[in-house]
Amino acid sequence: MIPTRGYATQGPTADLEPFSFQRREPGPHDVLIEIQYCGVCHSDIHQARNEWQNSIYPMVPGHEIVGRVARVGSSVTKFGEGDLAGVGCFVDSCRVCNNCKDGEEQYCENHLVATYNGTEKDEKTPTFGGYSSQIVVDEAYTLKVPDSLPLERVAPLLCAGITTYSPLRRFKVGEGQKVGVVGLGGLGHMGVKLAASMGARVTVFSTSPSKEKDARDLGAHDFVVTRDPQRLEALAGKYDFILDAVSAQHDINLYLNLLRREGVLALVGAPEKPLEVGAFPLLTNGRALAGSMIGGIRETQEMLDYCAEHGIASDVEVIPIQRIGEAYERTVRGDVRYRFVIDMSTL
Ligand SMILES: [Zn+2]
Ligand SMILES: [Zn+2]
Numbered sequence: 001m002i003p004t005r006g007y008a009t010q011g012p013t014a015d016l017e018p019f020s021f022q023r024r025e026p027g028p029h030d031v032l033i034e035i036q037y038c039g040v041c042h043s044d045i046h047q048a049r050n051e052w053q054n055s056i057y058p059m060v061p062g063h064e065i066v067g068r069v070a071r072v073g074s075s076v077t078k079f080g081e082g083d084l085a086g087v088g089c090f091v092d093s094c095r096v097c098n099n100c101k102d103g104e105e106q107y108c109e110n111h112l113v114a115t116y117n118g119t120e121k122d123e124k125t126p127t128f129g130g131y132s133s134q135i136v137v138d139e140a141y142t143l144k145v146p147d148s149l150p151l152e153r154v155a156p157l158l159c160a161g162i163t164t165y166s167p168l169r170r171f172k173v174g175e176g177q178k179v180g181v182v183g184l185g186g187l188g189h190m191g192v193k194l195a196a197s198m199g200a201r202v203t204v205f206s207t208s209p210s211k212e213k214d215a216r217d218l219g220a221h222d223f224v225v226t227r228d229p230q231r232l233e234a235l236a237g238k239y240d241f242i243l244d245a246v247s248a249q250h251d252i253n254l255y256l257n258l259l260r261r262e263g264v265l266a267l268v269g270a271p272e273k274p275l276e277v278g279a280f281p282l283l284t285n286g287r288a289l290a291g292s293m294i295g296g297i298r299e300t301q302e303m304l305d306y307c308a309e310h311g312i313a314s315d316v317e318v319i320p321i322q323r324i325g326e327a328y329e330r331t332v333r334g335d336v337r338y339r340f341v342i343d344m345s346t347l
Pocket of ligand 1: 041042043044063089159160
């Protein structure tokens with residue numbers, strides 16, 4: 001076993017504190033990654049605090065992981081020692097169900113092995129995430145990380161990047177389309193960058209007028225303050241696609257109304273309570289409401305390669321691990337531009 005240091009929480013109201021645990025020795029198909037940076041995703045906070053009622057303690061959060069390969073198993077072909085590598089929201093899956101076979105492992109029908117707050121395929125051994133010195137992962141679930149982008153800005157691509165890239169691709173967002181991004185946080189800011197890079201005309205919908213400059217700097221062409229319903233009414237039927245990245249309660253009917261005929265609103269945020277959907281905002285124009293959750297390994301690699309080609313990375317605030325509590329508070333308040341990333345050398 002490999003002695004590993006990390007930060008863990010022992011319960012829903014406990015702070016994250018230094019924690020020691022063991023990683024498995026790399027098997028034939030595993031890579032051992034020395035973690036350099038780990039992003040702070042809002043879902044880390046939900047799970048650390050048991051807000052989804054499924055938490056396993058002690059918990060080492062973190063699923064936006066980048067680092068260097070320190071050791072490879074005897075059968076590993078994709079990686080060599082010293083290569084950059086990334087790990088996202090899951091580290092294994094059943095590999096035999098239809099969704100796994102189609103490369104959509106995130107929707108595994110049997111057992112998706114979450115990077116943390118989950119169990120290995122034995123359904124007993126807890127998984128521990130990226131707020132730690134190292135991780136051991138099967139190469140099939142490890143991503144190649146381009147060396148042309150600053151590593152700390154790549155980390156959030158492993159969750160926020162793929163979560164927004166996947167629905168933009170699935171619904172074929174491209175040149176000449178009008179795209180709305182609702183909510184300018186960790187997910188939304190990646191949605192803006194990616195949709196703009198694909199040639200869409202992007203509007204950010206936000207409750208905060210103060211975010212207009214940032215939205216435009218990120219690549220948005222238009223900015224609408226949603227506190228003014230008349231502004232939204234004037235835009236009815238004008239959008240091809242809307243990416244809804246809001247995790248708080250909000251009225252999605254306002255945004256459904258903005259879609260043209262057969263337009264799609266894709267939810268990527270996860271509000272705690274059910275959203276109310278009126279029939280008419282959906283029936284009118286034959287609109288569709290879709291959901292999307294992260295992405296498969298193949299598409300995540302495609303996203304990383306796309307980001308390298310287009311020079312796209314997350315906007316981040318790098319913090320030492322000792323400031324994780326403050327980072328959580330600020331993330332909950334929406335006071336971050338646009339992702340905290342932990343420098344794991346401070347562990
Ligand atoms: Zn995440
Ligand atoms: Zn499966």
